[in-house]
Amino acid sequence: MNLLVIRHADAGDKTLWALTNRDDSARPLTKKGRKQTKMLARRCRFLFRDVKAIATSPLARARETAEILREMACPRAELLEWDELKPAVDPATTLAKVQEFSGSSRTGSRAQKRIQRRILPRIAIVGHEPHLSHFLSFILTGGGDSIFSISKGGMALVEQGRLTCLLQPSQLKKIKNS
Numbered sequence: 001m002n003l004l005v006i007r008h009a010d011a012g013d014k015t016l017w018a019l020t021n022r023d024d025s026a027r028p029l030t031k032k033g034r035k036q037t038k039m040l041a042r043r044c045r046f047l048f049r050d051v052k053a054i055a056t057s058p059l060a061r062a063r064e065t066a067e068i069l070r071e072m073a074c075p076r077a078e079l080l081e082w083d084e085l086k087p088a089v090d091p092a093t094t095l096a097k098v099q100e101f102s103g104s105s106r107t108g109s110r111a112q113k114r115i116q117r118r119i120l121p122r123i124a125i126v127g128h129e130p131h132l133s134h135f136l137s138f139i140l141t142g143g144g145d146s147i148f149s150i151s152k153g154g155m156a157l158v159e160q161g162r163l164t165c166l167l168q169p170s171q172l173k174k175i176k177n178s
Contacts, residue, residue: 002159003098003139004047004124006040006069007132009033009153011061029064036153036169037065041072043175044167047157048073048124055101056126057085065153066126077124085127091138098125132156136163 010033011017017027029037041048051074056066058081070077083089084097102123127135133146136156140163141147148166150156157165167175 002050002122003157004051004122005132005136005150005156005158006065006124006126007129007150007152007154008057008059008062008065008126009036009040011152025059028060033061033153034064034068037068038072039169039172040153040155041069043172044155045073047155047165048077050122051077051124052122053078053080053101054124054126055080055082055085055097057081057087057128058083059086059128062126062128066124069124069126074124082125085125085131087128087131089131091131091135091144094125094131094135095139098123 010030011027012030014024017024048069054066054070054074054077056062056079062085063081066079070079082097084094129150130146132150133148134144137143137145137147139158148156151168154168156163
């Protein structure tokens, strides 16, 4: 599995948003959040070059993050909306959706599995904490406890079942534009 795991960028204070009497699912990115996402796209454009699809939670802040990434880093990627990326979803359910989409399965010979791993398209998923940290821990260790934390506007790269990169916004700022 080749997967970019991205947390939506800054969407402001949840408590203040609640005072507007609007559903939290409609809470959009802030100006800071749009800036964070654009920085992620510029700094990591090279990671997105092979992305075939960006799957996003249906919540507004995740969808906006996904749309900016697609526009700036991988315009040919298909944009998908998955309920399996909502905050309270079980990581096993999210993994099943990723595997279903990517065509990976546990059947076939060892040789078929090796070939399949090499040709799997890279996909990006955009979601929320703590769901993404639990999901990342689950796919890497099989455990349910989160051993990671992804900051708003941060990302992780998992290639063939290995965590190869975990970048927080503070680290992204230090990467020179490509």
